[in-house]
Amino acid sequence: MTPVLDARDLTFRHHGGAGGLNGVSVTLHRGRRTALLGPNGAGKSTLLLHLNGLVAPSSGEVRLEGRRLTRDAATLAEWRRAVGLVFQHPDDQLFGPTVLADVAMGPRNLGLDDAMADDRARGALAELDLLHLAARPVHALSAGEKRRVALAGVIAMQPAVLLLDEPTAGLDAEAEGRLLDALERLASAGVALLMATHDVELAREWADDVLVLVDGRAVLAGPIDALTPSVMVQARLRRTWTRRRASVPSVQGVVS
Numbered sequence: 001m002t003p004v005l006d007a008r009d010l011t012f013r014h015h016g017g018a019g020g021l022n023g024v025s026v027t028l029h030r031g032r033r034t035a036l037l038g039p040n041g042a043g044k045s046t047l048l049l050h051l052n053g054l055v056a057p058s059s060g061e062v063r064l065e066g067r068r069l070t071r072d073a074a075t076l077a078e079w080r081r082a083v084g085l086v087f088q089h090p091d092d093q094l095f096g097p098t099v100l101a102d103v104a105m106g107p108r109n110l111g112l113d114d115a116m117a118d119d120r121a122r123g124a125l126a127e128l129d130l131l132h133l134a135a136r137p138v139h140a141l142s143a144g145e146k147r148r149v150a151l152a153g154v155i156a157m158q159p160a161v162l163l164l165d166e167p168t169a170g171l172d173a174e175a176e177g178r179l180l181d182a183l184e185r186l187a188s189a190g191v192a193l194l195m196a197t198h199d200v201e202l203a204r205e206w207a208d209d210v211l212v213l214v215d216g217r218a219v220l221a222g223p224i225d226a227l228t229p230s231v232m233v234q235a236r237l238r239r240t241w242t243r244r245r246a247s248v249p250s251v252q253g254v255v256s
Contacts, residue, residue, distance in 0.1 A: 003029050003063075005161045005192060007024070007047075007060065007061070007062045008063075010050055010061075010062070011060055012058050015059055021057070023060070023218075024060075024216070026194070030160070030190045031187050031190050032208045032209065033208045034207060035206065035207035035210045035252065036211050037213070038237075041215075042214055042215065043213050045165055046216075051083060052085040052163055053083065054079060064079060064082060065160075074246065081110065083163065084157055086154050086162070087150065088196075090146035090184045091146065097138060099149050100134040102138055103153045103156050104120065104123055105153065106154070106156055106157045107120040110157065121152070122158050123156070127182050128151060128152050139231065144170050144172065144175050147170060148179060151164070151167060151179065162183075162186060163193070163194050164193070166196055167195060167197075167201065198237075200237050207224045208224060209224060210222065212231060214235050
C-alpha cells in the first residue's frame with residue numbers, strides 16, 4: 001500500500017535544545033488513524049509542524065504521494081492544502097470576525113467564490129454540530145468551541161491528511177464525542193489522521209496505529225496493540241480512565 005504521507009529520518013534541533021527530533025520516521029495511509037504519544041518535550045508538536053511544512057528539518061525528508069516536500073512557494077501552498085494541521089492552541093488559528101467567515105477563509109484562499117466557500121464552511125460546521133454558531137464572533141466562543149471551530153476550518157479545506165495537536169483538550173464529554181465521530185467519518189472517507197494526545201485510553205480506543213516519541217526519538221511505531229505496559233513506562237505515559245461514548249448521528253460528510 002502506497003502511503004499518502006511518508007517522513008524519513010527527520011532531524012531537527014531547537015535553539016533551546018528541547019522538543020527536537022532525532023531520526024524520526026512515520027508513514028500515514030489513507031483511512032488510517034494514528035495516535036502520536038509521548039511526554040512533554042518529546043517532539044510531538046515539532047513533528048506535526050514538519051509534516052505540515054511549517055518547519056524544515058535539518059536532515060531527512062517528507063513525501064506526499066511520493067512527491068518530496070521542497071521549500072518553493074507553490075509546493076508549500078499545495079502541501080498545506082493537502083496536509084491540514086489543527087494547532088494545540090486554537091487562538092493561533094482563528095482570524096475571522098465570525099465563525100462562518102473564519103471557516104470560509106481557507107476555501108476562499110483556494111479560489112472558491114463566496115457562495116461556494118460559504119457552502120463548504122457550513123458543511124464543515126455541520127459536521128461538528130456548530131452551525132448554530134455561524135454568526136457568532138470568534139472572540140465570544142468558549143475554549144472548547146474555539147477548538148472545534150479551528151478543526152472545522154481545516155476540514156473545510158478537504159485535506160488528504162489531517163494532523164491534530166491535542167484536539168480533545170478542554171472539551172466536555174459530549175463535544176469530545178462529536179469530534180471523535182467526525183474524525184471517524186473523515187477516516188471512512190479516506191483521510192489519513194495523525195493525532196497527538198496524552199490520553200492513552202483515547203489512543204487505545206480510537207487509533208489503528210501508534211507512534212511513541214521519547215526525547216525526540218521514536219521508541220515505537222506500529223499497530224496500537226503494540227503499546228505495551230513496558231513501552232508506556234519507557235515513554236512516561238500514564239494510564240487514564242477508560243471512557244465509553246455514545247454515538248452521535250451522522251451528518252453528510254464534507255470530504256469529496
